[in-house]
Amino acid sequence: MxxxxxxxxxxxxxxxxxxxxxxxxxxxxxxxxxxxxxxxxxxxxxxxxxxxxxxxxxxxxxxxxxAKEMLTEMGIIDDLQPFDLGGGMNVWFNNHWVAAFPDPSDAEAVAANKEWMEYMGEDNFNAFVAYCAKYCDGKFYEGSTDWMMDCDQDDGSNFGEFVKNNFGERVLEYFVQPVVASLGLEYPEKCGTAFGLQIVWTVLVGGAAVLxxxxxxxxxxxxxxxxxxxxxxxxxxxxxxxxxxxxxxxxxxxxxxxxxxxxxxxxxxxxxxxxxxxxxxxxxxxxxRVTLCRTIHSTLFFDEKLTDGKKPVGGLLPRELGEPFCTCLFQSSRNPVALPDDHSDAMSVFYFGEDQLPKYWDLSEEEILEHTFSVVKKYFSELPDHYIGGHVVKAPMANFTMxxxxxxxxxxxxxxxxxxxxxxxxxxxxxxxxxxxxxxxxxxxxxxxxxxxxxxx
Ligand SMILES: Cc1cc2nc3c(=O)[nH]c(=O)nc-3n(C[C@H](O)[C@H](O)[C@H](O)COP(=O)(O)OP(=O)(O)OC[C@H]3O[C@@H](n4cnc5c(N)ncnc54)[C@H](O)[C@@H]3O)c2cc1C
Known part of the structure; x- marks a missing residue:
């Protein structure tokens, strides 16, 4: 040889x-x-x-x-801890949190979800989900592009415009935009259709794991x-x-x-x-032609538990609120072993969007943490009055927005x-x-x- x-x-x-x-x-x-x-x-x-x-x-x-094949070869696959990504997502609507996929036995959550769904138009929402399924169901795989070739039209359009024109502005503003911001860290108008579908399908399918x-x-x-x-x-x-x-x-x-x-x-x-x-x-x-968005990942540390571990993984803030980030994730619902003890917690947020990021990019870690806390406190009244520390990472090239x-x-x-x-x-x-x-x-x-x-x- x-x-x-x-x-x-x-x-x-x-x-x-x-x-x-x-x-x-x-x-x-x-x-x-x-x-x-x-x-x-x-x-x-x-x-x-x-x-x-x-x-x-x-x-x-x-x-x-x-990823799973390599984790298996390295003998660490058993350290993957699943959690319900889609089922654990809340969206801020009408001044309260609404579970995007509520537990059917929780009547209050189901009623709030119904109100949200009616506002977007259930038919519009279902038509959008059916559109996603057409391209993704049984074909979707993040490690290749075969599944997306039919929807990757080089016509100058973008995912946001496409959703608005075909499924209505409310589906765009109260579902698609927050979801795309949550995992894609960008506005749907700055992304291609395949990128949007990839993100939305990931959430619709639900389930994810941390290591x-x-x-x-x-x-x-x-x-x-x-x-x-x-x-x-x-x-x-x-x-x-x-x-x-x-x-x-x-x-x-x-x-x-x-x-x-x-x-x-x-x-x-x-x-x-x-x-x-x-x-x-x-x-x-x-x-x-490769475009990349940037982000600031800001995490606040707390010395008390913020969730019972069963509560939602996090909340999404639609852009009409004008906040500099969309996703807020509770560590105790997502990755409890990444906390020092049973009495601690952390909350992560991701700043995104070129309309907002320039205001925060050059701020110090302390200033960003302070600002993060002042924003999340408005939406999570159960948060303690102070945080005990935190960590900020700036990623100038975060995601390929396709x-x-x-x-x-x-x-x-x-x-x-x-x-x-x-x-x-x-x-x-x-x-x-x-x-x-x-x-x-x-x-x-x-x-x-x-x-x-x-x-x-
Ligand atoms: C906040 C955030 C959250 C994310 N969450 C997820 C997630 O949950 N799931 C998921 O699948 N993906 C996620 N991603 C995306 C994922 O991290 C990337 O897709 C992946 O890590 C990219 O790997 P890469 O090797 O292609 O690029 P990179 O990791 O960027 O590697 C490129 C390397 O090249 C080096 N380099 C650059 N120039 C030179 C040079 N001249 N000489 C030598 N070295 C050089 C860089 O320093 C870097 O180390 C996330 C990204 C971010 C920023």
Whole structure:
């Protein structure tokens, strides 16, 4: 058998680490170069005094195949803790919380839900759900784009406009917008239809899980398997050198040049474009269409329990309220083992939207926590009068918002030009649907492609 090559992976997020892990399993030598002083990219854990926070990626959805396969291989699948994502969601309507999918035995919740449903128009709502099912039921998978090709029309439209025109403004404002903001961290008008469907379907199907000890554990496990000495931190790559349609190596920002004929480019899309000036336009153009939104993830710590563990996972604030975030999540309903003891709790919110974010982006951690508390206190009267601390993370490139036409353009490049440059391979969540599952599956497929098992990813 021919000796396996050495491969350089640029970027140590899910997509890069997954490529490195699967290449390592196949017997390749791998070296990962990561710009930051930590690996994991948009998966990471923060711990303080027993409070544990998934700073970026949070949930493993029941449909996630690759994530579960890798957690199984690493022997940590039993640490997944399910909770009811859809069933646990409340929406603020008519000055109170309404369960989007109420417990049928809770008459009060059912009555509030009826009022909300009547306002949106039950027929409109059901027609919208049927539309989602048409594209997603039995086909939806976040680790590929096959299911979405028919609805990804490159016609300049957006998901918000589409919902408003076809199912009415109220379905948009009181269901779709809060749901898209909750998991997509963006307004539906800034997203493509496939992106919107992905988010809404995730919630409609319900069920999700968190990983005890944080999702970042998967990154730690991978690095232990491939060997920490092969993961070079604080090593930003300035260029992936391509000459005559062949990959030659990488240039580090430090000036060092490393020869290598096989390089996986696993950075975010904008960084990939910056470091690959040698790529032909027909490979760069689809990646130029990738849009990313940003977010501030702010978590307040409390020294008393906020829910009985059975209460909703959280609440969604529709945009008419004018608040800078939509999602408020109770840690005790979602991930109780991530709290120091039975008498503690935490609440996470995600600031989003370019109409609001600029006002908060440069504020200090203390100022953001203070503001977060002043807003959530208006909607959750049961909150204590003070919080005891907190944590703020700013993610300048949070989510791939898949504007209409972008997934199809990327798929066209994957199908027809993916291997046009010898030894060069894109890997990243944006190659499929922009999720953790998407990034892991992409990395795995890149390894299979390098190994000759498949022709494209
Ligand atoms: C707040 C938040 C919540 C989320 N929640 C979920 C969730 O619940 N479920 C889900 O599936 N997804 C979620 N996501 C999305 C998920 O985190 C991403 O889809 C996934 O982590 C992307 O992985 P990636 O490897 O493609 O990119 P990244 O994780 O961004 O990795 C890219 C890496 O490349 C490095 N890099 C960049 N430039 C260079 C360079 N020049 N040289 C070397 N290295 C470089 C970066 O530092 C980074 O480490 C969430 C994201 C955010 C921000």
């Amino acid at each position: 021919a000796e396996k090559k050495n491969v350089i992976v640029v970027g140590g997020g899910c997509a890069g680490l997954s490529a490195a892990y699967h290449l390592h399993k196949k017997g390749y030598g791998v070296e990962v170069y990561e710009a930051q002083e930590r690996f994991g990219g948009r998966m990471g854990i923060y711990e303080e005094n027993g409070y544990l926070i998934d700073e970026y990626a949070q949930f493993v959805h029941p449909s996630y195949k690759k 005890k000890g944080g999702l970042g554990r998967l990154a730690n496990e991978i690095v232990n398997i491939i060997g920490p000495e092969h993961v070079h931190l604080g090593a930003p790559v300035a260029e992936i050198v391509i000459e005559d349609k062949k990959t030659k190596g990488i240039k580090l920002e430090s000036g060092e040049y490393i020869e290598c004929d096989t390089v996986v480019c696993a950075t975010t899309a904008p960084a990939a474009l910056k470091i690959t000036p040698g790529l032909p336009d027909y490979m760069r153009k689809p990646v130029e 504007r209409n036409g972008c997934p199809s353009a990327i798929k066209e490049m994957r199908d027809n030009h993916y291997k046009d440059i010898e030894g060069f391979y894109f890997s990243g969540d944006y190659m499929y649907t922009g999720s953790y599952e998407s990034a892991l599956n992409c990395g795995c497929n890149v390894a299979r492609c390098i190994d000759g098992e498949i022709e494209s990813i």
